[in-house]
Amino acid sequence: MHPDKVERDQVHQLTDLPNIGKAMAKDLEQLGISAPKQLCGRDPYELYLALCDLTGQRQDPCVLDVFISITRFADGEPPKAWWHYTAERKTRYRL
Numbered sequence: 001m002h003p004d005k006v007e008r009d010q011v012h013q014l015t016d017l018p019n020i021g022k023a024m025a026k027d028l029e030q031l032g033i034s035a036p037k038q039l040c041g042r043d044p045y046e047l048y049l050a051l052c053d054l055t056g057q058r059q060d061p062c063v064l065d066v067f068i069s070i071t072r073f074a075d076g077e078p079p080k081a082w083w084h085y086t087a088e089r090k091t092r093y094r095l
Contacts, residue, residue, distance in 0.1 A: 003069075003079035011036050018079035019066045027063070030054055039074035045093060047071070064089050 003018035011017060014025035017036055031050055033039060044067035052059050068085040 003081050006073075006079040008079075017070050018073055019069050019082040024063075024066060027051055036070075036074060039071050041075065042071050044068040044071045061089065061093075062086070064093065 001016055001018060001020060006016070006018045012035075014020055014028055014033070014036060015022065017039075020028070028034075031047060031054065044064060047067045048059065048064040051063065062082065065082040065085045068089060069080055069082045072085075073079050
């Protein structure tokens with residue numbers, strides 16, 4: 001869902017999260033995440049590496065940006081577009 005349309009009290013399924021559509025929801029489900037609350041306290045980099053391992057290929061680095069956005073949202077930050085985190089990811093993870 002586009003971050004501008006997200007209402008925290010209306011987030012019940014994965015596609016209610018900011019920046020999550022059907023394809024990314026399926027990726028999260030592959031990781032054993034079926035509900036937004038399961039993202040609380042999760043490390044986005046660990047999620048990214050787990051998805052890469054699970055699929056047997058390096059995922060687009062923008063996937064990590066999305067994981068940062070949804071884990072931060074799950075931990076209480078306001079919803080932001082995934083690209084808001086690109087500079088942080090490039091600095092911190094060099095991907």
